[in-house]
Structure formats: structure tokens, C-alpha cells
Amino acid sequence: MAPPPPATGAATAMRRPSLELGLLVLLLAYPWLPIFDLAADAAGVPLRLEPRLVTVFIYALLVLALNLQVGQAGLLQLGIAAFFGIGAMTTGVLTVTKFPFQLGFWGALLGAPAAALLAGLLLGAPTLRLRGDYLAIVTLGFGEVVRTVLLNLEHITDGPRGLNPVAEIWAPAGLRTWLAGDDGSRASLLLTYHVALGVLVAAFVVLRVLERSRVGRALSALRDDELAAACMGLDPARLKLQAFAGGAALAGIAGCLYATNLTTTADPNNYDFNNAIMVLCCLILGGLGTLRGALLGAALVIGFDNVLSPLLDRALQQLPGVGGHPLANFSAWRWMLFGLLLVVMMRVRPAGLFAPATARAAAGEAAR
Amino acid sequence: MLSVRGLEARYGSVQALRGVDFDVAEGEIVALVGGNGAGKSTTLCCISGLLAPSAGSLTFEGRDLQGIPAHDRVRLGLSHCPEGRRVFARMTVAENLQIGAITRADKAAIASDLDQIEAIFPVLAQRRTQAAGTLSGGEQQMLAIGRALMSRPRLLLLDEPSLGLAPLIVQALFAVIADLRRRGTTVLLVEQNARAALGLCDRAVVLERGTVIVTGRGSDLLHDPALHAAYFGGS
Numbered sequence: 001m002a003p004p005p006p007a008t009g010a011a012t013a014m015r016r017p018s019l020e021l022g023l024l025v026l027l028l029a030y031p032w033l034p035i036f037d038l039a040a041d042a043a044g045v046p047l048r049l050e051p052r053l054v055t056v057f058i059y060a061l062l063v064l065a066l067n068l069q070v071g072q073a074g075l076l077q078l079g080i081a082a083f084f085g086i087g088a089m090t091t092g093v094l095t096v097t098k099f100p101f102q103l104g105f106w107g108a109l110l111g112a113p114a115a116a117l118l119a120g121l122l123l124g125a126p127t128l129r130l131r132g133d134y135l136a137i138v139t140l141g142f143g144e145v146v147r148t149v150l151l152n153l154e155h156i157t158d159g160p161r162g163l164n165p166v167a168e169i170w171a172p173a174g175l176r177t178w179l180a181g182d183d184g185s186r187a188s189l190l191l192t193y194h195v196a197l198g199v200l201v202a203a204f205v206v207l208r209v210l211e212r213s214r215v216g217r218a219l220s221a222l223r224d225d226e227l228a229a230a231c232m233g234l235d236p237a238r239l240k241l242q243a244f245a246g247g248a249a250l251a252g253i254a255g256c257l258y259a260t261n262l263t264t265t266a267d268p269n270n271y272d273f274n275n276a277i278m279v280l281c282c283l284i285l286g287g288l289g290t291l292r293g294a295l296l297g298a299a300l301v302i303g304f305d306n307v308l309s310p311l312l313d314r315a316l317q318q319l320p321g322v323g324g325h326p327l328a329n330f331s332a333w334r335w336m337l338f339g340l341l342l343v344v345m346m347r348v349r350p351a352g353l354f355a356p357a358t359a360r361a362a363a364g365e366a367a368r
Numbered sequence: 369m370l371s372v373r374g375l376e377a378r379y380g381s382v383q384a385l386r387g388v389d390f391d392v393a394e395g396e397i398v399a400l401v402g403g404n405g406a407g408k409s410t411t412l413c414c415i416s417g418l419l420a421p422s423a424g425s426l427t428f429e430g431r432d433l434q435g436i437p438a439h440d441r442v443r444l445g446l447s448h449c450p451e452g453r454r455v456f457a458r459m460t461v462a463e464n465l466q467i468g469a470i471t472r473a474d475k476a477a478i479a480s481d482l483d484q485i486e487a488i489f490p491v492l493a494q495r496r497t498q499a500a501g502t503l504s505g506g507e508q509q510m511l512a513i514g515r516a517l518m519s520r521p522r523l524l525l526l527d528e529p530s531l532g533l534a535p536l537i538v539q540a541l542f543a544v545i546a547d548l549r550r551r552g553t554t555v556l557l558v559e560q561n562a563r564a565a566l567g568l569c570d571r572a573v574v575l576e577r578g579t580v581i582v583t584g585r586g587s588d589l590l591h592d593p594a595l596h597a598a599y600f601g602g603s
Contacts, residue, residue, distance in 0.1 A: 214470060217459075221467045224456035230418065231450055233442030233471035233519060357499065359458055 020204075020292075027053070027197055031190055045314040050193050051261075052306040057196040058257045060298035063282045064203055064291065065250035070280070071289035072216070073243035074223030075128065076136045078276050079143035083248040085271030086119050087112035087255020089150055092163030092265035105169045108256050109199075116252025119146075120245035128240045143276055150268035157268065164264035169195055196257050203250060207291055219243055223289070281338070285345055287352025289359060296354055301338070309334045369394045369554055370415065370523060375424035376578075377410050384410045386578040387424070392523065397545065397555045399565040399586060402575035408558040409451055411575070412525045415556070416448030417441045428523070443471050447521030451528045451558075453508040455515070457501030461492055464500050464511055468518025478518070485514040488544055506537040513544070523554045530561050542568050566590040 030036075031050055040047045066080045091108040094101045103111065127138045150157050157163060169191045180187035210216050218239055221229040226236050259265045278301065286297025312330040322328045345352075351359045375388040385407045392398045400408045413419035415426060417438030426433040428444060436444070456464050465485065469478045486493035489510040495503060500511055509529055516524060526545070530538040542564060545555055559565035566572055569586040574595065582595065589595050 217463060217467055218470060220459055220463075221456050221470075224458055225454050227418065227450060228454040228456065229467075230438045231416065231442070231448045231454075232467050232515070233439045234467075235437070235439045 024197075024201060028194070031193060040311065043315075044318060045311055047307070047311055047314065049307065050189060052303075054189075054193050054196050054257075054261050055306050056299060056302045057193075057200045058254050058261065059279065059282065059302040060295055061196075061200055061203055061254035061257070062251055062279050063286070063294040063298040064200075064207060065247040065254065066279050066283050067247075067289065067291065067294040068207065068250065069244055069247035071283060071294070072211070072219045072223065073240055073247075075240060075244055076132055077139040077244070078136050078273070078280070079123075079139035079141075079146075080247075080251055080279050081271040081273065081275040082139075082143040082146035083116040083119060083251035084255040084258065084275070085146055085150055085268060087116045087252030088259035088265045088271070089157055089163070089255075089268075090115040090252070091256040091259040092166055093156065095167035096163045096165065098158075098163065102167070104167045105256075105260055108167070108260070109253065112256035113249035113252040116255065117245050117249035120248025121241065124241045124244040124248075128237065128244060140273065140276075143271075143273055147268050147272050150271070157265065160267045160269070162265040162267055163259075166259045166263050166265060168192075168263065169260060192257075192261050196261070199253060199257065203253070204291060204295070211291065215239075215242075220289075281342060284352060285342070287354035287356075287359070290352070290354045290356060293352050293354030297352070304338070305334065369429055370556070371427045372411070372415070373425045373427075375411065375414055375421050375426065377407075377414055377419055377421045384578055385414070385421070385424075388575070388578070388580055390573045390580060390583060392554060392556055394522075394554055395549060395552070396571060397549050397557060397569045399562075399569035399572040400556065400558045400575060401560075401562040401565055401572055404560075405577070406575040407578045408575055409527055412448060412527050412556070412558055416446055416525055418448065418450075442519050442521075445520075445522035446525065447516045447519045447523070448525040449512050449516035449527060449529070451531065453505070453512045455500040455503070455508050455511050457499065459500055460497050461500055461503070461511055462496045464515050465492070465518050468515035469520075471519055477520075481518060481520060485517055488547070489514050506533050506541075509533060509537075509541065510544075513541075517548070517553070521553060523556060524548065526555060526557045528558055528560060530559065530564065538564060562595075563590070 030053070034049065036049045037047070040049075062080060062084055065083070066077075069075045069077050069080075090112045091105075093099055094103045094108045094111045095105065096102075101107075123139070123142055127135060130138060151159055153159075168188050171191050176184070176187040176191070179190045218229070218234050221232060221234060222236055222239050229239075230236055255271075282297035282301045283294055284297070285300060286295065287293025309331050316322055316328045316330055317324070319328070349355070349360075370392040372388055372390050375385050376383065377385040384405075388407065388411055390398070400411060402408050410419065414421045415428075415433070417433065417436060417440075428441075428446060431444065433441065433444075438448075456467060459467070465482055466478075469481070472478055486496075491507055492511055492514055495507065500508065503511060509531075513526065513529060516526075529541055529545070533541065538561070545557065546568060548555060557565060557569060566586040566589050571583065572586045572589050573580055574582040574589065582589065582592070584592070
């Protein structure tokens with residue numbers, strides 16, 4: 001018997017890749033056809049979308065990483081920001097002139113996930129036997145410890161100032177000219193944009209293949225029932241550690257891109273608990289355990305935070321009679337709106353926007 | 369095939385097994401019967417490796433099982449169908465069955481086993497693409513047994529297959545278990561429904577408070593007055 005199609009039906013499965021491919025083509029072409037920027041200019045609220053999209057790509061990677069750990073393996077962890085920070089800091093150490101390594105971006109793109117993977121293994125090996133809430137508490141603590149260590153190891157990390165300048169993405173001069181002519185900073189931006197997008201696509205494809213592989217099925221079995229999974233001949237401890245370390249490595253890659261994009265490792269407070277929770281929110285909004293849901297959640301939440309919210313700010317400031325008023329600041333209100341949205345989501349669609357039918361049935365059972 | 373010697377197990381300070389001895393020969397159906405807390409499930413968990421015994425030895429086909437983790441025992445041909453069905457609720461029926469064969473690499477044989485299991489439990493073929501969590505209790509139990517069979521076990525450990533099922537479904541299930549033996553699978557069965565289990569099995573091992581009090585042919589024990597008094601009440 002051939003493997004059966006997922007419960008959503010063969011037709012949807014066929015349509016899926018083309019939707020994603022279309023989106024990818026749009027994003028690849030966007031820098032040469034900046035419709036949004038032109039429209040924003042025309043509306044009198046100038047906003048450049050590309051650098052903000054880079055942020056969305058980076059967070060999308062982070063959400064995918066967390067999805068591997070929380071969504072697919074069922075390991076509730078609240079310390080994803082720590083691996084993000086470790087990736088960023090490793091990138092700093094490997095590229096800034098203060099240290100002798102100076103491997104450049106491409107070296108850091110290998111080094112950052114390696115360091116985060118190692119941290120994931122070291123944290124995961126002793127703690128993954130903990131269940132549910134206890135793992136959440138340990139990882140939360142780990143996140144805070146990493147942040148504090150990064151803040152206080154000043155002779156390595158430069159504390160709150162962060163290491164800088166982090167190396168730009170190296171590319172042959174011909175490619176840079178082809179991308180943006182003589183405009184050096186534009187070439188750097190476009191390089192970051194396309195590399196971040198490329199890494200995101202690569203991660204998505206790898207995770208999609210993994211999801212449908214033996215390991216993917218083993219992980220969903222583990223998430224549904226650990227004891228039964230062991231009865232099937234699966235090694236829960238090893239699977240959990242693999243998923244946890246894999247997610248950590250992916251978060252490390254996101255950290256590398258983050259530091260490269262900012263050209264600094266930034267204040268370690270950027271990698272705090274709030275950050276971890278925001279990534280978790282993206283995942284829950286989009287649909288825990290689904291790759292498309294992870295991307296959608298990142299696009300909605302981070303897009304909202306980085307594109308819509310500043311846009312509304314500028315629009316509000318230009319309204320006669322409103323501009324300048326301290327309350328006419330949408331960014332200050334956005335977390336409230338965001339919290340409200342999550343409450344509504346939990347009420348009407350607890351399994352997330354993109355949840356498969358089976359997950360929705362399970363969520364319905366849980367809420368019964 | 370399987371020999372259990374002096375098996376002891378404890379949950380914290382509670383000693384659940386106090387020296388259990390019995391054997392299972394190839395091709396047999398052996399029933400472990402006894403009241404609540406007698407140690408039936410605990411014995412199964414020790415055999416499958418979900419629980420580490422505190423003393424005693426387990427030998428499966430001449431191999432000492434000590435130190436072999438649960439997931440590796442599946443590869444040796446031991447399959448434990450745990451109490452309470454425990455199907456993977458968010459996966460489809462077909463995915464559940466495929467997970468059962470995850471230790472195997474022989475695709476053609478897996479496919480033919482899948483066909484065989486769907487022939488034994490036709491309802492699983494009808495529900496192939498349905499989420500396992502949406503199945504009825506009896507269907508879930510059939511799925512759990514089918515899933516355990518997908519590893520092609522030499523010895524199947526069945527824990528309370530009749531739990532919570534309607535009498536008619538229990539009858540059908542027991543017919544399937546009898547059929548499994550004809551196909552060459554040895555079965556060690558834990559049952560609370562002692563009457564039904566004794567009718568089905570070749571031999572029964574009666575446990576009480578962590579020790580074996582009687583072993584014998586199922587049909588003999590069925591008419592053993594002492595056992596009647598202890599488990600079925602009356603005379």
C-alpha cells in the first residue's frame with residue numbers, strides 16, 4: 001500500500017508547494033519592484049520594507065527552530081532566545097577585529113550553529129528527561145543565565161555595548177555591482193536580504209523533508225505519547241536530544257544573521273525572555289507543529305511589529321491635531337493589541353491558524 | 369522462549385513484585401491473571417523494559433534482557449501493547465500502523481503485514497486516513513494491537529486488551545488473539561476478565577500480591593474451586 005495522503009487531502013497537498021513558490025518569487029523580486037515602498041512614499045509615510053523583511057526572515061528562522069523543539073518534539077522550552085544570543089555572540093567573536101579569528105560571515109555561518117548546537121547538547125543531555133512544565137522552567141532559567149553571562153563577561157562580549165563591527169556578508173565584487181551598481185550600502189542590504197531569505201528557504205526545505213521522513217514521524221509519535229513511542233522501538237531520549245540540539249543550531253544560524261544584519265551583537269538584553277515568548281507566540285498563532293504555520297506566525301507577528309506598527313505611527317503623527325500627542329503612538333499600544341489577539345486565538349482556534357485537522361481535533365478534545 | 373526468574377520490582381518504597389517465576393514457550397498463549405494490584409502490568413513492563421526490575425532475571429530466547437533498553441527489546445522481537453490503548457491521537461490510523469513498523473526496513477514485508485493487519489481488523493482499513501484520536505474505544509484497541517503487531521513480534525505482550533470494551537467486541541478481539549497464535553505469534557496476555565482469559569489461553573499464571581500462587585492449564589483453572597472462590601466470588 002502506498003503511504004496515504006495527510007488528512008487534509010491530496011488536492012491541498014498538491015497546491016501547497018506552488019503557493020510557497022509564488023511567495024518566494026515575489027520576495028526574491030521585491031528589491032527590484034518595491035511596490036510597497038513606492039506606495040508608502042506616495043502616502044507620505046516613507047518606509048523601506050527590505051530591512052524590515054530581513055528581520056521577519058530572521059525571526060521566521062527562529063520560529064522554525066522553536067517549532068522543531070516545541071511543535072514537533074513536544075518539548076516546551078522557553079529559552080530559545082539564549083541560543084539566538086549564543087549564535088549572535090559567536091558570530092561577533094568569530095568576525096570582529098578585537099579577536100584573532102576574523103573568519104568573516106561565511107565562517108560564522110558555520111561556527112554560530114556549531115556553538116548553539118553544543119550549548120543545546122550540554123543543556124539538553126541532563127534536562128530533557130524532565131517533563132512539560134519542569135523543562136519550561138529549566139530552559140527559562142537557562143535563557144536568563146545566558147543573558148546575564150553575556151552582559152557580565154565584558155572582556156569578551158563588551159557587555160551592553162555588544163561586539164562590533166560584525167563582518168558584513170562577503171561576496172565577489174562583481175556580484176555586489178550586479179546587485180546595486182556603485183551603491184555599497186545598498187549592495188550590503190540586498191546581500192543580507194537574499195542570504196537571509198536563502199537560509200530561510202533552505203531551512204524550510206530541510207525541515208519539510210525531515211517532517212515527512214522516518215525521523216519526523218518518530219518525533220510526532222514521541223510528542224503524542226512517549227511511553228507508546230518507546231513501545232514501538234523508538235529511543236525517546238535520543239530523539240528528544242536530536243530535536244532539541246537541531247532547533248538550537250537553527251536558532252544559532254538566526255543569531256548569526258541577526259548580528260550580521262545589525263553589524264553588532266547588540267545589547268544582550270535583546271536576547272531575553274520577552275524575545276523567547278514572542279517567538280513562542282508566533283508559533284502558537286500560526287499553528288504549533290506546522291511549518292507553514294510557523295512562517296505565517298512570524299510574518300504576522302514580526303511583520304506587524306516591524307512594518308504595520310511603524311507605518312501606523314508615522315501616519316498618526318502626521319494627522320493634524322493628533323500628531324505629537326503622547327498617546328498617539330501606536331507602538332506603545334501594540335503589545336496590548338497583541339495580547340488581546342492571543343486571547344481571542346485561544347478561544348476560537350486554539351490549535352493555530354494553520355493547524356491540520358488532526359491537531360484541531362486533538363485541541364478540541366483537550367478543551368472539552 | 370521467555371523465562372522469568374525471581375522477578376522483583378518496586379515503585380519507591382512499595383514492593384510490587386516479590387519474586388515472580390514463570391515460563392512462556394513458543395507458540396503458547398499464556399494469561400497472567402489476578403486481582404487489582406497483583407502485579408500483572410508491572411510484570412509486563414519489566415519484560416518490555418519500561419520498568420527496571422530490582423531483582424531477578426529475564427531471559428528471552430536465550431538472551432539475558434538485563435541492561436537492554438525498551439526500544440532495543442522491540443528489535444529482539446518483543447512487542448508491548450501497553451494498557452489503555454495509547455494510540456498516537458493526532459496521527460492517522462495508517463500513520464500509527466507505520467510507526468509500529470519503524471524498527472523495520474523491509475518495505476515489501478511491511479506492506480504485506482499492513483494488508484494482513486487490515487484483513488484482521490477491517491475497520492482499520494475503513495478508517496485509514498482518520499485521526500486515531502477520533503476512533504471509538506474498541507477501534508483504538510484494535511489499532512493498538514495492530515500497531516504492536518507491525519513490528520512483527522515473536523512475543524506479543526498484551527496488557528488488558530478487553531478494558532472498557534463491550535462484551536461482543538471482547539469476543540471478537542479474543543478470536544483475533546487466538547488467530548494470532550495460528551500465525552505463529554506467541555502471546556503473553558494480562559487480563560482482569562479472568563474467565564474469558566482462562567477460556568482462551570493454553571496456560572495461566574495466577575498472581576496475587578506480587579507472587580505466583582498457581583500456574584496451570586487454562587481450562588483446568590477455569591474449574592478450580594479455589595480460584596473460583598478467590599476471583600469470581602461464590603463457589
